[in-house]
Amino acid sequence: WLLDQLPKLNPINRVPDLAVLRRRFDHPDGTSSLPGLDVFVTTADPIKEPILSTANSILSILAADYPVERNTCYLSDDSGMLLTYEAMAEAAKFATLWVPFCRKHAIEPRGPESYFELKSHPYMGRAQEEFVNDRRRVRKEYDDFKARINALEHDIKQRSDSYNAAAGLKDGEPLATWTSDGSQWDGTWIEPSENHRKGDHAGIVLVLLDHPSHTRQLGPPASAENPLDFSGVDVRLPMLVYVSREKRPGHNHQKKAGAMNALTRASAVLSNSPFILNLDCDHYINNSQALRAGICFMLGRDSDTVAFVQFPQRFEGVDPTDLYANHNRIFFDGTLRALDGLQGPIYVGTGCLFRRITLYGFEPPRINVGGPCFPSLGGMFAKSRYQKPGLEMTKPGAKPAVGVTAAAYEKKTGWGSDLGWVYGTVTEDVVTGYRMHIKGWRSRYCSIYPHAFIGTAPINLTERLFQVLRWSTGSLEIFFSRNNPLFGSTFLHPLQRVAYINITTYPFTALFLIFYTTVPALSFVTGHFIVQRPTTMFYVYLAIVLGTLLILAVLEVKWAGVTVFEWFRNGQFWMTASCSAYLAAVLQVVTKVVFRRDISFKLTSKLPAGDEKKDPYADLYVVRWTWLMITPIIIILVNIIGSAVAFAKVLDGEWTHWLKVAGGVFFNFWVLFHLYPFAKGILGKHGKTPVVVLVWWAFTFVITAVLYINIPHIHGPGRHGAASSLHGHHAAAHKKMQLDRVFYGWP
Numbered sequence: 001w002l003l004d005q006l007p008k009l010n011p012i013n014r015v016p017d018l019a020v021l022r023r024r025f026d027h028p029d030g031t032s033s034l035p036g037l038d039v040f041v042t043t044a045d046p047i048k049e050p051i052l053s054t055a056n057s058i059l060s061i062l063a064a065d066y067p068v069e070r071n072t073c074y075l076s077d078d079s080g081m082l083l084t085y086e087a088m089a090e091a092a093k094f095a096t097l098w099v100p101f102c103r104k105h106a107i108e109p110r111g112p113e114s115y116f117e118l119k120s121h122p123y124m125g126r127a128q129e130e131f132v133n134d135r136r137r138v139r140k141e142y143d144d145f146k147a148r149i150n151a152l153e154h155d156i157k158q159r160s161d162s163y164n165a166a167a168g169l170k171d172g173e174p175l176a177t178w179t180s181d182g183s184q185w186d187g188t189w190i191e192p193s194e195n196h197r198k199g200d201h202a203g204i205v206l207v208l209l210d211h212p213s214h215t216r217q218l219g220p221p222a223s224a225e226n227p228l229d230f231s232g233v234d235v236r237l238p239m240l241v242y243v244s245r246e247k248r249p250g251h252n253h254q255k256k257a258g259a260m261n262a263l264t265r266a267s268a269v270l271s272n273s274p275f276i277l278n279l280d281c282d283h284y285i286n287n288s289q290a291l292r293a294g295i296c297f298m299l300g301r302d303s304d305t306v307a308f309v310q311f312p313q314r315f316e317g318v319d320p321t322d323l324y325a326n327h328n329r330i331f332f333d334g335t336l337r338a339l340d341g342l343q344g345p346i347y348v349g350t351g352c353l354f355r356r357i358t359l360y361g362f363e364p365p366r367i368n369v370g371g372p373c374f375p376s377l378g379g380m381f382a383k384s385r386y387q388k389p390g391l392e393m394t395k396p397g398a399k400p401a402v403g404v405t406a407a408a409y410e411k412k413t414g415w416g417s418d419l420g421w422v423y424g425t426v427t428e429d430v431v432t433g434y435r436m437h438i439k440g441w442r443s444r445y446c447s448i449y450p451h452a453f454i455g456t457a458p459i460n461l462t463e464r465l466f467q468v469l470r471w472s473t474g475s476l477e478i479f480f481s482r483n484n485p486l487f488g489s490t491f492l493h494p495l496q497r498v499a500y501i502n503i504t505t506y507p508f509t510a511l512f513l514i515f516y517t518t519v520p521a522l523s524f525v526t527g528h529f530i531v532q533r534p535t536t537m538f539y540v541y542l543a544i545v546l547g548t549l550l551i552l553a554v555l556e557v558k559w560a561g562v563t564v565f566e567w568f569r570n571g572q573f574w575m576t577a578s579c580s581a582y583l584a585a586v587l588q589v590v591t592k593v594v595f596r597r598d599i600s601f602k603l604t605s606k607l608p609a610g611d612e613k614k615d616p617y618a619d620l621y622v623v624r625w626t627w628l629m630i631t632p633i634i635i636i637l638v639n640i641i642g643s644a645v646a647f648a649k650v651l652d653g654e655w656t657h658w659l660k661v662a663g664g665v666f667f668n669f670w671v672l673f674h675l676y677p678f679a680k681g682i683l684g685k686h687g688k689t690p691v692v693v694l695v696w697w698a699f700t701f702v703i704t705a706v707l708y709i710n711i712p713h714i715h716g717p718g719r720h721g722a723a724s725s726l727h728g729h730h731a732a733a734h735k736k737m738q739l740d741r742v743f744y745g746w747p
């Protein structure tokens with residue numbers, strides 16, 4: 001009964017009140033006084049991050065339910081390729097059909113790829129028959145759109161070839177890439193050359209869709225060239241801007257953090273909205289109300305101290321059994337949700353709505369200098385207004401728009417340290433949020449249903465391990481930097497500080513875990529336990545730890561709503577990641593701290609979207625070997641061999657404490673149970689049949705046991721040895737005593 005009360009006791013499960021928002025900000029004449037909102041989408045590689053999925057994301061933003069004249073969408077393209085730009089231009093064109101269609105029939109979700117992939121299309125709008133016709137028409141247009149996008153690469157190449165041929169190039173002159181209006185592309189060329197390659201090209205800011213008018217614009221009725229009746233539908237589109245910041249060799253471009261900062265400045269010149277939403281290119285808006293839901297938390301009572309609103313990351317394309325815990329349910333539905341009660345969740349990189357002035361380094365209003373611990377202390381010094389930072393934010397003399405994306409712009413400014421997204425780690429997110437929290441800002445967690453945003457997760461084991469390696473490295477880097485949460489300001493809630501310490505030190509668990517998963521199994525082989533005979537205190541301590549873990553598990557399942565299956569998956573992947581990626585992260589960061597060597601990272605590969613593959617989860621069992629897999633493999637072998645040897649020793653009569661041995665073997669199996677998804681993954685496509693893993697394990701087990709029994713010199717005198725001895729009985733008794741001294745069973 002008590003357990004069932006838990007969800008009801010949740011005091012921090014706030015839901016955004018969209019009805020109130022509508023009443024307060026939307027006017028009967030169709031205008032709205034909602035604050036401006038800039039959406040930033042970052043992309044870095046149109047091949048690794050399929051361009052169609054980026055287009056899906058952009059279209060979902062353009063079609064979201066937010067006043068168009070107050071919404072601007074920015075796409076940052078770090079590849080600087082014409083392919084990205086032209087694909088976005090196509091998307092902007094398709095949006096003139098797609099967006100009114102979504103509005104007319106209340107389509108959900110509003111990313112066309114995601115929408116047409118749905119098996120069923122629940123009907124929500126005006127007239128059923130009209131809907132079916134409209135949908136058929138849009139579907140056809142969408143297929144054409146897709147075909148054009150897929151042909152772009154070829155088209156651009158062909159066009160450039162003919163322009164280059166016509167230009168009659170001299171020997172050694174670079175082959176340019178040409179835009180459709182007959183000029184050379186400022187960014188990266190297909191044939192990379194000086195000033196026109198990745199990491200070395202001019203800054204580009206191009207407006208794809210201009211700012212819309214401030215009054216509603218109803219569309220035309222159905223006609224020959226426009227078969228859809230848009231006569232009652234507002235056909236305006238939000239502004240859409242393509243940005244590719246300047247890149248020069250010799251400059252550290254700071255990956256996504258640098259891209260976000262360039263966007264922050266470019267958008268300040270163009271639209272300067274007070275709120276900024278940050279989305280990765282593989283994430284799209286799945287719930288058209290998501291933007292309003294986030295804004296709700298920014299406009300409520302006491303919201304002026306909220307720096308950002310973090311949404312959970314939800315994923316699609318993950319295999320149904322979620323072998324590598326890609327959904328991260330405990331983290332999103334447990335940890336982040338709980339942090340909401342401790343002045344706010346951490347920032348996790350995407351699906352996050354920011355208050356612009358926070359990114360400019362401003363301090364929150366009404367904060368008490370004493371922080372949450374000593375509220376009475378700092379009353380005198382309480383600040384009442386937003387405090388401006390004493391930092392250089394702009395460069396005198398820089399030209400607006402393109403100029404603010406210049407590679408050298410940030411020199412001698414606070415960008416990357418106190419302004420914008422923070423540099424210096426392989427993950428920018430946690431530390432950026434942390435810098436805000438220590439200034440006294442709070443954050444909010446916004447979990448709505450249907451999910452606000454959905455992205456893709458790497459379902460391949462190798463990709464997944466590298467992603468986790470990057471996260472854990474980034475976390476540790478924070479711990480070894482000036483942003484160590486031990487020394488953060490008094491504005492942190494004490495438990496929030498504990499959480500931040502946890503978040504920046506968790507990779508160290510690798511060291512303990514590897515010890516615990518190997519030493520007990522190894523001691524079966526050696527026969528010598530290094531663990532002392534447990535004392536009463538030890539059992540008390542153990543009971544407390546186990547009790548705490550149990551309470552935690554109950555909370556995670558009952559309060560956070562994580563299913564027991566997902567709970568086990570999280571545990572399993574934690575062990576896999578801990579003994580591989582976390583260990584590597586510790587080694588990497590120690591190397592960085594000691595030898596001052598920089599750490600670099602590759603982009604996470606995304607699943608190709610819209611690719612009509614036969615098996616959507618094919619990538620799951622593609623084996624790409626990496627040294628990260630060595631430790632888990634060793635641990636698996638040690639545990640199988642350990643239990644096999646123990647089994648052989650009992651069978652052989654060498655050990656008589658079979659109950660205690662069984663306890664130990666159970667512990668080994670517990671370890672193996674956790675590494676089961678990993679084993680399945682490295683067996684490749686054979687792993688698809690679950691039995692194969694078990695067969696392999698059983699095989700190793702039996703071989704070891706048989707070898708152990710049959711090669712006499714590697715083990716002590718067993719039953720056969722003892723029987724042949726003259727003083728057999730005495731020897732056995734003596735042995736038993738000896739064993740009692742060295743072998744302490746596991747609880």
Ligand SMILES: O=c1ccn([C@@H]2O[C@H](COP(=O)(O)OP(=O)(O)O[C@H]3O[C@H](CO)[C@@H](O)[C@H](O)[C@H]3O)[C@@H](O)[C@H]2O)c(=O)[nH]1
Binds near residue numbers: 044045078282428
């Ligand atoms: O030089 C770069 C590198 C990356 N990106 C973009 O940054 C985003 C995230 O990069 P990705 O390699 O996809 O990282 P993931 O592992 O998928 O992302 C998670 O981890 C990142 C680092 O912590 C966070 O920034 C992300 O928001 C979070 O979803 C993508 O949109 C990229 O296009 C750039 O714009 N420029």
Ligand SMILES: [Mn+2]
Binds near residue numbers: 280282455456604
């Ligand atoms: Mn991602």
